[in-house]
Amino acid sequence: MxxxxxxxxxxxxDLGDGENRFHPDWLAAVGAALDEVEKADGPRALVxxxxxxxxxxGLDLDWLFAHADQHQDYVVSVHxxxxxxxxxxxxxxxxxxGHTFAAGAMFSxxxxxRVMRADRGYWCLPEADINIPFTPPMAALIQARxxxxxxxxxMLTAHRYGGVDASxxxxxxxxxxxxxxxxxxxxxxxxxxxxxxxxxxxIKARMYGPTLAALRDTADPLG
Amino acid sequence: MxxxxxxxxxxxxDLGDGENRFHPDWLAAVGAALDEVEKADGPRALVxxxxxxxxxxGLDLDWLFAHADQHQDYVVSVHxxxxxxxxxxxxxxxxxxGHTFAAGAMFSxxxxxRVMRADRGYWCLPEADINIPFTPPMAALIQARxxxxxxxxxMLTAHRYGGVDASxxxxxxxxxxxxxxxxxxxxxxxxxxxxxxxxxxxIKARMYGPTLAALRDTADPLG
Amino acid sequence: MxxxxxxxxxxxxDLGDGENRFHPDWLAAVGAALDEVEKADGPRALVxxxxxxxxxxGLDLDWLFAHADQHQDYVVSVHxxxxxxxxxxxxxxxxxxGHTFAAGAMFSxxxxxRVMRADRGYWCLPEADINIPFTPPMAALIQARxxxxxxxxxMLTAHRYGGVDASxxxxxxxxxxxxxxxxxxxxxxxxxxxxxxxxxxxIKARMYGPTLAALRDTADPLG
Numbered sequence: 001m002x003x004x005x006x007x008x009x010x011x012x013x014d015l016g017d018g019e020n021r022f023h024p025d026w027l028a029a030v031g032a033a034l035d036e037v038e039k040a041d042g043p044r045a046l047v048x049x050x051x052x053x054x055x056x057x058g059l060d061l062d063w064l065f066a067h068a069d070q071h072q073d074y075v076v077s078v079h080x081x082x083x084x085x086x087x088x089x090x091x092x093x094x095x096x097x098g099h100t101f102a103a104g105a106m107f108s109x110x111x112x113x114r115v116m117r118a119d120r121g122y123w124c125l126p127e128a129d130i131n132i133p134f135t136p137p138m139a140a141l142i143q144a145r146x147x148x149x150x151x152x153x154x155m156l157t158a159h160r161y162g163g164v165d166a167s168x169x170x171x172x173x174x175x176x177x178x179x180x181x182x183x184x185x186x187x188x189x190x191x192x193x194x195x196x197x198x199x200x201x202x203i204k205a206r207m208y209g210p211t212l213a214a215l216r217d218t219a220d221p222l223g
Numbered sequence: 224m225x226x227x228x229x230x231x232x233x234x235x236x237d238l239g240d241g242e243n244r245f246h247p248d249w250l251a252a253v254g255a256a257l258d259e260v261e262k263a264d265g266p267r268a269l270v271x272x273x274x275x276x277x278x279x280x281g282l283d284l285d286w287l288f289a290h291a292d293q294h295q296d297y298v299v300s301v302h303x304x305x306x307x308x309x310x311x312x313x314x315x316x317x318x319x320x321g322h323t324f325a326a327g328a329m330f331s332x333x334x335x336x337r338v339m340r341a342d343r344g345y346w347c348l349p350e351a352d353i354n355i356p357f358t359p360p361m362a363a364l365i366q367a368r369x370x371x372x373x374x375x376x377x378m379l380t381a382h383r384y385g386g387v388d389a390s391x392x393x394x395x396x397x398x399x400x401x402x403x404x405x406x407x408x409x410x411x412x413x414x415x416x417x418x419x420x421x422x423x424x425x426i427k428a429r430m431y432g433p434t435l436a437a438l439r440d441t442a443d444p445l446g
Numbered sequence: 447m448x449x450x451x452x453x454x455x456x457x458x459x460d461l462g463d464g465e466n467r468f469h470p471d472w473l474a475a476v477g478a479a480l481d482e483v484e485k486a487d488g489p490r491a492l493v494x495x496x497x498x499x500x501x502x503x504g505l506d507l508d509w510l511f512a513h514a515d516q517h518q519d520y521v522v523s524v525h526x527x528x529x530x531x532x533x534x535x536x537x538x539x540x541x542x543x544g545h546t547f548a549a550g551a552m553f554s555x556x557x558x559x560r561v562m563r564a565d566r567g568y569w570c571l572p573e574a575d576i577n578i579p580f581t582p583p584m585a586a587l588i589q590a591r592x593x594x595x596x597x598x599x600x601m602l603t604a605h606r607y608g609g610v611d612a613s614x615x616x617x618x619x620x621x622x623x624x625x626x627x628x629x630x631x632x633x634x635x636x637x638x639x640x641x642x643x644x645x646x647x648x649i650k651a652r653m654y655g656p657t658l659a660a661l662r663d664t665a666d667p668l669g
Binding site: 091112113144145146147170173192194195197199200202203204206207209 | 594
């Protein structure tokens with residue numbers, strides 16, 4: 001389960017050491033951690049990270065198939081995770097030490113910056129291959145953060161980007177060696193702790209107004 | 224006139240061996256070919272290509288000047304070609320072996336990917352030079368597919384991009400030697416034939432919803 | 447104060463030799479210069495430039511703090527400067543010989559192209575550091591002209607881009623040596639003087655319709 005630690009002014013949220021899929025309990029734990037980070041005072045920033053082969057594989061499809069009647073509420077809660085992350089009034093950095101797939105990849109795009117391991121692991125939106133179309137708000141999030149050519153290739157071909165390719169395509173901001181991923185993410189966050197505050201929150205809310213509104217439109221989340 | 228052939232799972236639509244302008248008969252033939260490709264079953268992808276010096280020079284201005292009373296209907300039919308191509312539920316690749324100008328260039332942008340000859344031929348939006356402003360839906364299509372800096376230069380300066388420059392600017396995905404253009408496009412399409420289906424169609428419809436709605440708004444196509 | 451000169455078909459508007467902040471008198475003088483350029487006939491283009499260490503530092507905060515009751519009208523007049531520049535029916539080039547900050551940086555983005563000194567001087571949006579959130583129309587302008595990854599970094603981290611970095615990020619089109627900045631901008635403008643006219647104005651108006659509407663919405667300019 002996700003665990004939150006604080007090192008000086010940088011909070012580090014470890015998403016887990018498994019596939020770190022979005023089980024409702026995992027979503028609740030991450031939400032509580034974001035509450036704690038948001039409510040803290042003073043200079044601060046957030047790094048999300050994980051341990052092992054995966055950063056996150058996204059939706060918990062096993063749970064979802066067993067709870068089909070809760071499909072819409074589940075999607076609403078995932079959209080809300082993306083909206084909260086995208087609008088946090090502090091700088092957020094995702095440390096992608098392992099595979100980052102599907103909704104896990106979208107979660108990474110809701111962060112301000114991404115640092116990815118260069119030599120192994122993929123960032124991938126496999127939706128076109130697994131027959132799960134992006135919800136309209138998910139598509140809006142991805143397209144708000146990636147260049148048109150990159151979004152098109154990523155969303156339609158399920159291309160698996162290694163770290164170097166992901167950096168060249170502008171999906172991640174830095175591709176570094178395995179042992180440097182978390183360190184580089186923390187350093188990037190540490191340099192921005194003084195940005196935390198209402199001004200940053202307002203800037204984010206205005207930059208991504210339509211995307212946030214779509215993610216928070218609970219009336220028809222499946223489009 | 225356009226001719227459609229099938230090689231394994233890849234349809235190849237040859238647009239012709241002239242300037243391949245959008246005469247109403249040409250539009251009807253291309254539309255019928257897209258119908259055939261869309262209605263086919265199973266794994267498939269589409270390559271559009273041409274023979275000779277031109278991929279396409281776009282609108283048939285001679286016909287248009289001779290039929291000024293049909294201007295609006297003609298523009299609606301061109302918008303519909305772009306909308307259909309952009310939303311086909313299968314991967315499309317344009318093989319640009321020759322000059323790709325004006326509405327021919329826009330047609331290429333309605334494809335998922337573009338392969339262009341590296342050493343000769345230009346991709347160009349000459350509208351600013353020939354005093355034909357882009358219709359609002361045409362502008363929306365171009366801006367949905369190109370980075371802001373590239374769209375700005377291409378649309379306002381009528382810059383002629385050779386294959387290498389077009390690749391660097393993200394207008395085309397690959398620039399290759401003359402004899403490799405069609406082969407590379409077919410290989411790219413062949414690798415994606417299993418993407419064909421409703422999921423891909425839904426993803427495209429959601430990604431380009433506003434652009435498709437503008438292209439299909441027949442009430443006031445000229446803005 | 448700003449001064450306008452004409453060299454052949456290229457107008458050169460010198461913004462001044464100080465910080466070139468947007469005092470109401472400065473705004474009026476720049477507005478009058480844009481009137482003159484717009485009303486002129488025939489082939490023409492516009493270069494804006496400055497003398498000394500600064501291109502422009504943006505809003506005149508001293509004047510603004512002394513005239514807090516005129517805050518909203520002042521913002522409306524700044525938005526109008528951006529809208530006018532973005533929609534001029536001729537090609538505009540900003541010659542960035544010195545620091546280009548905040549609303550000065552936004553003004554540069556309202557031009558069609560930017561040439562920046564490579565070895566000294568910064569292009570920077572410091573709003574996140576100085577606790578002045580972008581108005582929604584300002585955010586719209588910046589996001590309409592920059593790639594998503596670049597807009598995100600520039601708007602949230604107040605990163606100072608030198609000329610080489612600004613060129614790599616697509617913020618400026620060319621980074622050149624100090625003595626070449628104005629010359630290169632004039633040459634770039636000279637090559638496009640024949641674009642001046644209604645067609646170019648229509649193309650710009652359609653490309654940036656929503657951004658222009660936001661900049662000209664005087665009802666609630668502060669969001």
